Amino acid sequence: MSTRHASGSGTQSRRHFLRAAAAGAIGFPMIVRTQTLGKNAPSNRITLGIIGCGNQAEVDLKEWLAMEDVQIVSVCDVNRGSHGYKTDKQFLGREPVRDLIHAAYAKRSASGTFTGCGICSDFRELLARKDIDAVEVLTPDHWHAIMTIRAAEAGKDIYCQKPLGLTVRDGQEMVRAVRKHNRILQTGSQWRSNPHIRQFCNVVRNGKIGAVKHVETYVAANNFFGPGPGWKPMPVPEGFDYDFWLGPAPQAPYHQERCLYRFRFISDYSGGQTTNFGAHSNDIAQWGLGTDDTCPVEFENLGAEFPVPGSLYNTATKVNFRCRYANGTELVCKTDKRSFGVRFEGSEGWIYTNGRTIEASSEALKSWKPGPGDLHLYESANHYRNFIDCVRSRKEPLEPVEVGHHTATICHLGNIAMKLNRKIRWDPKAEQVIGDDEAGRMLQQPLRGPWRYGA
Numbered sequence: 001m002s003t004r005h006a007s008g009s010g011t012q013s014r015r016h017f018l019r020a021a022a023a024g025a026i027g028f029p030m031i032v033r034t035q036t037l038g039k040n041a042p043s044n045r046i047t048l049g050i051i052g053c054g055n056q057a058e059v060d061l062k063e064w065l066a067m068e069d070v071q072i073v074s075v076c077d078v079n080r081g082s083h084g085y086k087t088d089k090q091f092l093g094r095e096p097v098r099d100l101i102h103a104a105y106a107k108r109s110a111s112g113t114f115t116g117c118g119i120c121s122d123f124r125e126l127l128a129r130k131d132i133d134a135v136e137v138l139t140p141d142h143w144h145a146i147m148t149i150r151a152a153e154a155g156k157d158i159y160c161q162k163p164l165g166l167t168v169r170d171g172q173e174m175v176r177a178v179r180k181h182n183r184i185l186q187t188g189s190q191w192r193s194n195p196h197i198r199q200f201c202n203v204v205r206n207g208k209i210g211a212v213k214h215v216e217t218y219v220a221a222n223n224f225f226g227p228g229p230g231w232k233p234m235p236v237p238e239g240f241d242y243d244f245w246l247g248p249a250p251q252a253p254y255h256q257e258r259c260l261y262r263f264r265f266i267s268d269y270s271g272g273q274t275t276n277f278g279a280h281s282n283d284i285a286q287w288g289l290g291t292d293d294t295c296p297v298e299f300e301n302l303g304a305e306f307p308v309p310g311s312l313y314n315t316a317t318k319v320n321f322r323c324r325y326a327n328g329t330e331l332v333c334k335t336d337k338r339s340f341g342v343r344f345e346g347s348e349g350w351i352y353t354n355g356r357t358i359e360a361s362s363e364a365l366k367s368w369k370p371g372p373g374d375l376h377l378y379e380s381a382n383h384y385r386n387f388i389d390c391v392r393s394r395k396e397p398l399e400p401v402e403v404g405h406h407t408a409t410i411c412h413l414g415n416i417a418m419k420l421n422r423k424i425r426w427d428p429k430a431e432q433v434i435g436d437d438e439a440g441r442m443l444q445q446p447l448r449g450p451w452r453y454g455a
C-alpha cells in the first residue's frame, strides 16, 4: 500500500523499509511463501500500529494476526507491562503485547524467530512513522478523540474502539478530522458484523414487525465497584506513566482501581456501562430503526442509580433512561441481566436478539431473510476485515465515523439526562441542547493542557 503515501520522503522510507523487510533484513515474518509475488507481498500488506495494549487488545490482536495481508509493525502503551487488568490472569501492556506479536509471527517465519515489531510509549512516535498505513485506537475513551484526530492528520486510517469519544464534542471533532483528511474510520462496534444482528435488523428495516413504536436496549451491570468515600491515593507503579495515562483528563491522585480496565466507571475517562455496552446495543437500535444519520430529540431519566458521593466511581450503577425520536418512537436503555441485547416492538409483532439467538412473536420472523426487491443491509462477515478491505478500496466501512458518533451521542445524552434528572431536549441537526445551559455545558469536557484535539 505504499502508493497511498505518495509524496516525498514518506514513500522513500516506506519503500526502503519494505525492500529491507522483503530481504529479511529487519525480521519480517515469512508469512506466505509467495510473499514477494502475490497479494500478500510485503509491499501490499496493510501496516498497522496498535495504540493501547490492554484487555481488549487481547481480543483484537487475534483478528489482526489472523490476516495474512496485515502486518502489525508497532505497538504503543504507557504501561510497560503489569497485572491489574480485567482478570488476574492478564499480564498486559506494551512489552507483553509486543512479545505476543513476536511469538505469533515467529510461528509463521521460515527461521522460527521474529523481532520486527516496534514499541513505544508515546503514540506520537508511532504516528510519525511513515511506514504505517493504519492504526487501532484501543485506549480508554478519554483518549479516543485526540488519538483519532492526530492519526487522521498523520494520514493514517483508523479503527477506533467504541465509543467514539468521551463527549459529544469529541465525536464532532473526530467527524471533522476524518472527513477533512479523507481517512477511513471504522467504529469498533463489531456487533454490526454479526450475522444474527444483520438478520434481526433486516427484519425490522423491511417492515416485518410493522411500524416500530418501542425499542429496549440492554446494558450489563457493573462488574467492579471501586472504593467508597475516604479512599486513599496509592503510589504509582513502576513502569506506568500515570500522567500520560491521564493525558487530557483532570489531574487526580493515583489509585489502582482508577486506571486499567476500571476507567470505564469514572466519568473523567468514560461514560460507564451506558457508553460501554450502550455503544453496542444502542448502535443496533439505530441500525434497525434506520436512524444512523440522526438522534432522538428528547431524553429523560427513568430511575438511574449512582454510587454514593465521594466514591472513586461516579457513573451509573443502574442505567435507566428513555429517549424519543422525532417520529415518536421511544427507546429505553437500561441495565439488564441480559447484558447486551435489543428488543423492537412494532404494530405487528416483536423481535429480540442478544447476537447469538433471535426470539420473535412468530416463527416466521425468526428466520426471515430479505429476498430480491427487499432492503439488504450492508453485509460484513468480520468487522476488522471490513476495515482492511475499505482501507484498500477507499469505500465506506460498515460503521463510519458519523454513525459511531450518533450512537455515542445517544449514550452521552442519556448520561446527561440521568445525571441531571430532568428532561433534555436535543436538536439533532444543530447538535445542540435546547434551552438548558447546564446540560449544554456537559457536551464537552475541558482538555488538560498541553493536550488539544489537533497537533
Ligand SMILES: NC(=O)c1ccc[n+]([C@@H]2O[C@H](COP(=O)([O-])OP(=O)(O)OC[C@H]3O[C@@H](n4cnc5c(N)ncnc54)[C@H](O)[C@@H]3O)[C@@H](O)[C@H]2O)c1
Pocket: 051, 052, 053, 054, 055, 056, 057, 076, 077, 078, 079, 085, 086, 092, 093, 121, 123, 138, 139, 140, 141, 143, 161, 162, 163, 188, 189, 190, 244, 245, 246, 247, 259, 260, 261, 262, 263, 276
Ligand atoms: N468492542 C468491544 O467489544 C470492546 C470490548 C472491550 C473494550 N472495548 C474498548 O476498548 C477500549 C480499551 O478498553 P480495555 O478494556 O482494553 O481497557 P484497558 O485499560 O484494559 O486497556 C487500555 C490500555 O490503553 C493504555 N493507555 C492508556 N492511555 C494511553 C496512552 N496515552 N497511550 C498509550 N496507551 C495508553 C493503558 O495503559 C491500557 O494498557 C475502550 O475504549 C473500550 O470501550 C471495546
